[in-house]
Amino acid sequence: MKPNILVTGGAGYIGSVTVERLLEAGYGVVILDDLSKGHKSAIPDGCRFVEGNIGDTKLVEEALRKNSIDSVIHFAAMSLVGESMERSGDYYSNNVVAGIRLLEAMDATGVRKIVFSSSAGVYGEPETIPISETNRTEPVNVYGDTKLIFERVLSWQSERTALGHISLRYFNAAGASERYGEDHRPESHLIPIALQAAAGKRPELTVFGGDYETPDGTCIRDYIDVRDLADAHIAALAALDAGRSGVYNLGNGEGWSVLNVIEFAEEVTGLTIPRKMGARRAGDPARLVASSSLAESELGWTPRHPELRDMIEAAWKWLKNYPDGYPD
Numbered sequence: 001m002k003p004n005i006l007v008t009g010g011a012g013y014i015g016s017v018t019v020e021r022l023l024e025a026g027y028g029v030v031i032l033d034d035l036s037k038g039h040k041s042a043i044p045d046g047c048r049f050v051e052g053n054i055g056d057t058k059l060v061e062e063a064l065r066k067n068s069i070d071s072v073i074h075f076a077a078m079s080l081v082g083e084s085m086e087r088s089g090d091y092y093s094n095n096v097v098a099g100i101r102l103l104e105a106m107d108a109t110g111v112r113k114i115v116f117s118s119s120a121g122v123y124g125e126p127e128t129i130p131i132s133e134t135n136r137t138e139p140v141n142v143y144g145d146t147k148l149i150f151e152r153v154l155s156w157q158s159e160r161t162a163l164g165h166i167s168l169r170y171f172n173a174a175g176a177s178e179r180y181g182e183d184h185r186p187e188s189h190l191i192p193i194a195l196q197a198a199a200g201k202r203p204e205l206t207v208f209g210g211d212y213e214t215p216d217g218t219c220i221r222d223y224i225d226v227r228d229l230a231d232a233h234i235a236a237l238a239a240l241d242a243g244r245s246g247v248y249n250l251g252n253g254e255g256w257s258v259l260n261v262i263e264f265a266e267e268v269t270g271l272t273i274p275r276k277m278g279a280r281r282a283g284d285p286a287r288l289v290a291s292s293s294l295a296e297s298e299l300g301w302t303p304r305h306p307e308l309r310d311m312i313e314a315a316w317k318w319l320k321n322y323p324d325g326y327p328d
């Protein structure tokens with residue numbers, strides 16, 4: 001019998017696919033989600049659901065105690081680069097301050113292991129590509145800054161409380177499982193927007209900047225299948241059990257430009273994606289491509305779905321099954 005895991009933000013995009021994998025792997029799962037971004041129908045059968053915020057110490061302590069929680073996987077956060085530049089205060093209070101309340105509740109109940117959903121955004125404009133964990137961390141947007149601060153909080157907390165902590169720095173999550181996919185409202189991510197434009201659900205896609213120093217002038221990102229991200233969380237739980245703490249990149253090591261993504265999406269759908277060139281979006285680095293060799297060697301993790309086409313195909317299949325997203 002595998003132990004019980006508290007998954008904060010388990011009703012969100014990466015959270016729901018990870019919960020699905022945890023259940024398949026035999027873990028007991030309790031989801032804590034305030035449904036500010038998550039969806040009730042993204043919560044699988046077979047897990048417990050506590051509706052609430054990670055900053056509600058009393059509620060979190062009760063959920064940890066009552067369910068004999070062994071470890072926490074912490075997804076719940078605000079996660080939009082553009083929005084973080086407009087609403088910095090909300091980002092620091094949700095992603096940092098409320099996160100600290102979660103750690104206090106863990107400390108009070110003796111829960112000593114956490115997997116934290118961090119981001120490639122901690123690097124800012126990287127000095128070298130591919131980016132390894134030892135690259136300079138100098139975020140160029142508030143979202144990335146909140147993730148870096150919380151990684152540091154974890155590190156300092158562990159000095160005092162022997163907290164085992166693994167921070168997973170995701171590059172660009174993409175794709176879907178059969179049942180769980182990407183449904184942000186409003187949507188701001190490239191792949192779902194491209195597919196919605198292909199399906200005629202939005203008039204066009206705006207390419208945010210064509211004057212970057214990249215071969216086609218558009219930003220380059222490293223897209224990683226959400227199912228592979230889910231696997232990495234299971235690997236991280238095992239590593240925590242083996243006494244490991246650390247910071248790991250999760251990407252494919254390959255970069256695709258915004259125009260590459262649009263081309264693939266047109267090929268997968270067989271449809272034309274209306275687009276226009278727009279201004280740069282604040283806070284966007286030109287190029288983010290990961291080296292994930294540390295996760296491969298220390299967590300024993302390798303992506304099983306490294307092809308961008310497969311990710312877009314999975315996302316397209318999900319969109320066809322859920323044309324209006326989740327029902328709630």
Ligand code: UDP
Binds near residue numbers: 081172207209220258
């Ligand atoms: N992007 C774009 N048009 C859109 C949405 C995104 O050109 O409507 C670009 C964005 O500027 C970035 C890349 O696509 O270079 C990926 O953006 P996304 O928001 O999907 O993920 P992020 O990199 O912000 O985590």
